[in-house]
Amino acid sequence: MKRIMMGLSLLTMVMAAHAQDKVKPAADSAKPSKVMAYEKVITKDAVTRQGMFTVHLVDNKYFFEIPDSLLKRDILVVSRFISTPEMSGVYGGEKASERTIYFERGQGNKLLMRVDIFSARVKDSTQAIAKAVQSSSVKPIAAAFDIKTYGPGGNMVIDVTDFFRKDNGALSLDSDVKSDLKLGSPADDRSFINSIKPYPINVEVRTTRTYSTTGVAIPAAALSGFITLEMNVSMVLLPKEPMRKRLFDERVGYMASKYFLFDEDAQASQEKYLIQRYRLEPKPEDMEKYKRGELVEPARQIVYYIDPATPKKWRPYLIAGVNDWQQAFEQAGFKNAITAKEWPEEDTTMSLEDARFSVIRYLASPIPNAYGPRISDPRSGEIIESHVGWYHNVMKLIHDWYMIQVGPNDPRARKMEFDDELMGDLIRFVSSHEVGHTIGLRHNMGASSQTPVEKLRDKTWVEANGHTVSIMDYARFNYVAQPEDKIGKAGLYPRIGAYDKWAVQWGYKLIFNTKDEFEDSKVLNKWIVDSLAANPRLWFGGEGKGEDPRSQSEDLSDNVMVANEYGIKNLKRVVPELIKWTAEDGDMDGNLDRMYKGVVKQYSRYLYHVMKYIGGQYITNKSADQPGNVVERIPKAKVKEALNFIGRNLMEPPLWLYNREIAARLKMNEMDEIATAQNNMLVTILNAGMMYNLIQKYSDGKEIYTVTEYLADVKKAIWKPLTGDALKDTYYRNLQRMYVEKLIIAVNTAKPKEGRMLNNVERSDAHLYARAHLQQLKNEMMISNVPGALNQTHKAMLMKTIDKALKGDDK
Incomplete structure (x- = not known):
């Protein structure tokens, strides 16, 4: 009882102290x-x-x-x-x-x-x-x-x-x-x-x-x-009354700001995004015209000013790149919605740093780039202003792309200093792309996949429609076109396309007779469903960071295997001409070195585009009211086509890339570089993770593609029989050793590592398929004949290596 009383007394003291704290004077x-x-x-x-x-x-x-x-x-x-x-x-x-x-x-x-x-x-x-x-x-x-x-x-x-x-x-x-x-x-x-x-x-x-x-x-x-x-x-x-919000939809590529929505009628918070866009509204006196579908001018035009630090000869092209977007805004119901002007240097009341003005800034930098940021009202997504950053050396970047990709098609591209008209045209295209970002648009790396490859060589079609449906793709230039196609610049340059116009319409066209952005989203969803059903080429493919091979930067067409064969044909035309095209008085082969490295980089891109078809999958975002699957496996015919491309263009050593005349002027290590590229590719296509990926993707459904069949296709594309040709056999022996090495690594993935358990790949059947394939390879080698003593020694050593691996002997 005494303890209880003491406890109550202590409690009373604490409560009293707490009460005193509550009435403590302000700090x-x-x-x-x-x-x-x-x-x-x-x-x-x-x-x-x-x-x-x-x-x-x-x-x-x-x-x-x-x-x-x-x-x-x-x-x-x-x-x-x-x-x-x-x-x-x-x-x-x-x-x-x-x-x-x-x-x-x-x-x-x-x-x-x-x-x-x-x-x-x-x-x-x-x-x-x-x-x-x-x-x-x-x-x-x-x-x-x-x-x-x-x-x-x-x-x-x-x-x-x-x-x-x-x-x-x-x-x-x-x-x-x-x-x-x-x-x-x-x-x-x-x-x-x-x-x-x-x-x-x-x-x-x-x-x-x-x-x-x-x-x-x-x-x-x-x-x-x-x-x-x-x-x-x-x-x-910021405006006293925020602009009407518009909710983001992943089927249309807009920059967006994230927030969490709380609603009593929902059983969980919802993750939402607001798209970023300018406030475009008709003048009050034109509202009824707008509703009837007549083109009207906006109450406030989108204006970009050209930094007075910009060289005067490039200003008209930067302005043209902005004005090119007028056609897109017309699809949203506005005429003269966007324009560009030179900065009024005589007006001392204006400042380039004034956030009321959007400016294309010219930056004296060796960085070969440009960028198009924007600042927006976080309450509504309204873009307040944008500043395009235009680095001086972006001209170097577009020069090199153009010479390498379409030099065989355009004689103007065959020199180190382009004429002002050509460089101006290229500046215009980059200006349009960056301004697209400033009006809210994201990259659409899937846009180029919507053009049939044969249309890229159809002069009439490609000059009328362009080689990609979006300038927001990294589609660069039409490298598929061949000299005999005689395609002009209208079919070589990127331009604002059907997707861009549709995206602007979706983001900027006003919606009437709805209560709020949530009702608007139902209308916007119907626009998407109906438009994609009528024209699938309006598909938004995302930023190119996922596993869908249709959504890649720097690629072209609905079949990169065919497209990139044409690209390599053009590179084979470029390489022998590089010494002549890059010659300038006093140049110590710096131009040649730069452009040759650009060719190698372009060739590597072609290989990477194709590689993504091995182990990837198609992903097409859809709402519940759209037919078809969101995730689809890549047809095995496409995978086989990709393997064959790699076999022809990499595993058959690309000696054309190592021109003797160029080698006499530049340091080249062709054997080392080719071996490195081959090894990197084999690491990707012959590892246990890829086999496990195939087991998961192709083990059921309409089209079965077993790992056994896949490995047979890999071998057919990669394993090059020894011929007796001294140079080629040097490459082929090295390739065969790499091939066996990668299979042995796959076999050994199932061996427990000290101190840890196996993961899903290591525990899977991948190592069994690799072992079976290695055994088959050994059997075939036992009955094969190879010409020459060196090749016979190579065969004996390789069989011994395989035998050790199959027996589990790591010594």
């Missing part, structure tokens, strides 16, 4: 800060600019004057590089970070800046579940400002000098950028504000920031241990 930090008279803070010497916020500069301090009307309004904050250290790998115009923030009143004359996060949403804000979502979605406070004074109309005045001068969570560089540059602590004494300029819906802050760094590859860092960056921060007021 000192919540005490009101001292508010001064307006004229004491914003003195008569202040330099004042009006805009979204009124900005004052007083004695080297910057103040924002923020009206109540902008509290709780979402503001997109985008940091971009203006100037960067030489060889740093980042360039002016590139985005460094992106946040969404808003201001709200805090306790004690504080103005809080919170970071807004949109990862959880409710379908209906009136549902009780909305309260649960809200209570678990507290927005982080990025900064707390003292309100220094109140201006006319009660506007709050805060000092933002240190906020922009120093590093902070809201404006900090993204972690991957810091990692790439190996940045350490900011040096506050060498970081400062250059200017803050307000505009009607945005504020532009230009700063200089210095960081310690260990990035010794950057010359400035190696010399001083620091790097200095010039940055621009754009604070863009």
Whole structure:
């Protein structure tokens, strides 16, 4: 009883203490800060600019004057590089970070800046579940400002000098950028504000920031241990009313933002995505015309400006690449929806860093690339602006592709410096591709697979339709075309195609008489089902990162085995001409080396395209109301065709690639390079994992393809009988040894490794099939005759190796 009373007494004391905690006075930090008279803070010497916020500069301090009307309004904050250290790998115009923030009143004359996060949403804000979502979605406070004074109309005045001068969570560089540059602590004494300029819906802050760094590859860092960056921060007021959302569908390739949807009528949260797109709407007076199907101009046109740093001769081609998209937007009901203009250099009120303007930036970089990012309203997916990055050396990239892929078809491609017209055409195609990303489109690496291979050599057809249905594919140029086809540039260049027009229609055409994006998605689904049924070529094949061989970069046609045979025929025409095509006064064979390596790389691509047909499968995303399978095995005839291609074009050594004249000028190791390529291919097609893959995919159904049959096909394509030809037999003996070596490795996969259990591949029948095939190979070798003493010694050694492996003797 005494213990119970003591326990109750202790409980009473704890409860009393807890009650006292509840009535504890507020912390000192919540005490009101001292508010001064307006004229004491914003003195008569202040330099004042009006805009979204009124900005004052007083004695080297910057103040924002923020009206109540902008509290709780979402503001997109985008940091971009203006100037960067030489060889740093980042360039002016590139985005460094992106946040969404808003201001709200805090306790004690504080103005809080919170970071807004949109990862959880409710379908209906009136549902009780909305309260649960809200209570678990507290927005982080990025900064707390003292309100220094109140201006006319009660506007709050805060000092933002240190906020922009120093590093902070809201404006900090993204972690991957810091990692790439190996940045350490900011040096506050060498970081400062250059200017803050307000505009009607945005504020532009230009700063200089210095960081310690260990990035010794950057010359400035190696010399001083620091790097200095010039940055621009754009604070863009997001629309008061977000644009109508449109939900992502994996059958149409759009960039998208992820969130989790909570709905009382659903028994689980749902993972949803919003597509990113510009807000295109008819002018109010044209709405009825639009509904009737008449083309109308949008209330706000999509405009891209050309960076004045861009060489003047290329500007018209970059502009043309943007304007090419007008035809796609017409399919969505808009005319003149998109255009490009030269930057008005005489207009001093405009800034390249102003987030209201989309710009194609010209970057002085040796990187052979271009990119098309965009920033979007996280609430709705509305694209606010885009900055295409155009690296100078992208011209080197497209030059080399064009010479190597279609040099035999276009005499203009047979030199190291293209004429301006040809280079301009190629710039136009890259411009169109990158602008496609900026309007929201992802790569469609499956697009080229929708063109029948024979049509790529049909002059009339391919010049009218193009060699791929999407410029968002990496289809590059029509390498299938042969010189005798006499196909002109209209059939060689990529262009905006049927898929691109359809994708823009799906993403941008307005939907009427629906309540919300969820009802819209039903209409959008019907558009997809109906359109794909009418025209299967509109299929979106994804980014080319999966196992579907139809979705690959740099490939062409519905049959890459046939297409790439034509590609190799063209490479065989290119190689003997390379010395002549690459000749320039004073060049020390640097051009020849570069272009020859490009040919080898192109040849390797052809092999890789074909290899993906071995062990892959077709994947066609479908909704429940679409007929047919989502996952389909690749017909075994295609697998056999792929093996035969590899046998002809790699296992039969590609000596044509090692031209004697070129070898006399460049260092070549053909035997080593060919053996490496053959070995890498055999590792893929003769390993136990591939056999296990085949067991799973082809052991039932209409079409059986046994591992035994597969290995027989592999042997037929790869095992080259010895002939007595000294050079060829050198390659064939090496290939036979590699072949046996890979089979022995497959046999030995079933042997337990010390300290661990076998995995599914090792435990499967794969090693049995490999063993049986090895036994059969030994039997065939016993009765075969080979010419020459060296070949006979090779045969004897190989049989001895096989015999040891079959007996389990690893010594």
